Amino acid sequence: MNCRTFIEQQVQELRRTVGQHTAINALSGGVDSSVVTLLGHRALGDRLRTVFIDNAIMREGDPQQVVKAFARLGVPVELVDARREFLSALKGLTDPEEKRHAITHTFYSTVFGKLVKKSGAKFLLHGTILTDIEETVAGIKRQHNILAQLGINPVKEYGYQVLEPLKTLRKDGVRKVAAALGLPQTIARRIPFPGPALAARIVGEVTPKRLDVVRAATTVVEKELGSTGAFQYFAVLLNDYATGIRNNRREFGQIIVVRCINSKDARTATVTRLPWAKLERISRQITSIPGVNRCLYDLTPKPPATVEYV
Numbered sequence: 587m588n589c590r591t592f593i594e595q596q597v598q599e600l601r602r603t604v605g606q607h608t609a610i611n612a613l614s615g616g617v618d619s620s621v622v623t624l625l626g627h628r629a630l631g632d633r634l635r636t637v638f639i640d641n642a643i644m645r646e647g648d649p650q651q652v653v654k655a656f657a658r659l660g661v662p663v664e665l666v667d668a669r670r671e672f673l674s675a676l677k678g679l680t681d682p683e684e685k686r687h688a689i690t691h692t693f694y695s696t697v698f699g700k701l702v703k704k705s706g707a708k709f710l711l712h713g714t715i716l717t718d719i720e721e722t723v724a725g726i727k728r729q730h731n732i733l734a735q736l737g738i739n740p741v742k743e744y745g746y747q748v749l750e751p752l753k754t755l756r757k758d759g760v761r762k763v764a765a766a767l768g769l770p771q772t773i774a775r776r777i778p779f780p781g782p783a784l785a786a787r788i789v790g791e792v793t794p795k796r797l798d799v800v801r802a803a804t805t806v807v808e809k810e811l812g813s814t815g816a817f818q819y820f821a822v823l824l825n826d827y828a829t830g831i832r833n834n835r836r837e838f839g840q841i842i843v844v845r846c847i848n849s850k851d852a853r854t855a856t857v858t859r860l861p862w863a864k865l866e867r868i869s870r871q872i873t874s875i876p877g878v879n880r881c882l883y884d885l886t887p888k889p890p891a892t893v894e895y896v
């Protein structure tokens with residue numbers, strides 16, 4: 587793929603399709619939505635409105651950092667606080683597909699749908715990539731960002747048309763386009779983070795307390811493994827308790843799994859052989875998080891496992 591040609595074609599295509607209308611997009615700070623944001627701004631300028639929806643399930647400091655990074659690129663991003671809506675939609679849900687559905691529905695219908703209607707935008711730009719489409723069509727998982735492929739007509743159901751300029755690319759292609767667009771390395775090289783965010787890393791119910799635990803563990807893992815060059819690394823909170831000892835007393839503590847994988851495009855993955863000392867450092871920090879007394883390292887490749895747990 588020639589990145590320059592790709593960028594030029596997509597910019598022209600967006601201009602042609604959107605015409606004199608306005609478009610809107612939600613930026614998560616991941617490389618996919620970041621590339622879409624820049625392509626959209628190149629094509630449409632201020633006829634593209636970009637929002638960052640704080641859904642309560644992002645990593646530590648994510649919303650503010652993303653807004654700042656794009657301000658530096660000259661792209662204004664509105665921060666929308668929708669934490670309450672997402673948390674109440676997720677309340678009581680434990681089934682992985684129900685959780686994903688609740689997030690999709692809250693995102694497209696409740697929060698974003700309202701924003702789009704108010705904004706009058708006729709088009710929604712979305713960072714769907716080829717792998718998302720393939721895995722959704724194959725029935726492996728309901729991806730957060732697939733509508734038409736699931737037989738949902740967004741115009742009828744949500745009142746807007748979805749444009750997916752990255753749908754022919756895989757992650758490695760998106761990163762090349764990101765670099766060609768001049769996105770900083772911190773974004774172009776940013777590890778993938780799923781649409782359902784930390785909810786994909788909490789087995790069982792997503793509650794504010796459980797989010798705090800997985801968020802703290804995620805910060806440790808990202809800090810410790812940032813220099814490994816691995817494709818993706820993160821923490822998962824299991825829905826179980828294990829016996830442990832703290833301050834000479836028996837306690838039932840929570841269990842965190844650390845996952846670190848090598849992959850080219852997330853379709854298959856192998857487990858990264860981390861140095862033992864590194865794993866021990868991570869384990870020590872994770873078991874210092876209040877209420878957590880076990881830390882496990884996941885040795886499962888994809889397949890048979892998927893990357894995420896939910």
Ligand code: XMP
Nearest residue numbers: 727729730778779780781782852892893894
């Ligand atoms: P799985 O868990 O399906 O993940 O093996 C493959 C890659 O996709 C990411 N992922 C998602 N990305 N929306 C996204 O934008 C989603 O719903 C979603 N689910 C998984 C995952 O982090 C991995 O990189």
